[in-house]
């Protein structure tokens with residue numbers, strides 16, 4: 227399956243760019259928010275810092291909401307090994323010991339009303355730890371079913387706020403006209419999350435953040451404007 231993230235839509239859209247009815251995808255009533263962070267740079271990470279602003283907005287609309295944090299850099303998910311590979315293609319068994327870690331991550335996701343993913347772009351795509359997380363949560367017979375019509379997601383859709391920090395520009399050319407970089411990050415996440423049923427993706431891009439304080443300020447202003455459109459300040 228394929229998917230796409232709308233880069234600058236003000237209204238909630240699906241990964242395919244279809245409009246949702248008003249209110250859909252807005253996590254104002256989120257009771258649990260899962261924040262998945264992928265930068266190795268800890269509190270210095272721009273993606274992590276901006277995710278804090280997204281969480282503030284979500285919590286302003288839902289003050290009782292609980293935030294569950296999953297720091298993938300501090301606690302990397304295991305890489306797929308032979309036991310995991312055998313377990314997922316064998317008879318469906320959620321209690322299989324090789325799938326225990328995957329079950330923890332899937333239940334964490336299932337328990338969230340909204341998801342915030344904060345990630346750097348690494349070599350045009352997601353950091354390895356985020357790929358490892360995807361490999362744990364996108365699981366046949368568990369989070370998706372394979373049918374003759376294609377893969378069918380088994381999770382209920384919920385809003386996903388995707389915060390991406392990048393040294394250069396990938397949604398458009400740089401301010402001096404350097405062509406946009408290849409982007410294998412946002413189409414990949416849209417496809418992987420769409421496979422399990424999560425289609426309401428909202429991109430918040432912070433581009434050019436390694437190009438000095440001025441470029442960083444411009445990136446922050448653009449991402450804040452986008453956040454204002456998605457989750458207006460209360």
Ligand SMILES: Cc1cc2nc3c(=O)[nH]c(=O)nc-3n(C[C@H](O)[C@H](O)[C@H](O)COP(=O)(O)O)c2cc1C
Pocket residue numbers: 265266267270271272273274345346347348349350351391392393394395407435436
């Ligand atoms: C291994 C590595 C690969 C990177 N690849 C890219 C890239 O492909 N495109 C880009 O624009 N920036 C790239 N960068 C720069 C980071 O995206 C940038 O430093 C970003 O701010 C990191 O996000 P963070 O502040 O949340 O950690 C790369 C950085 C590292 C360490």
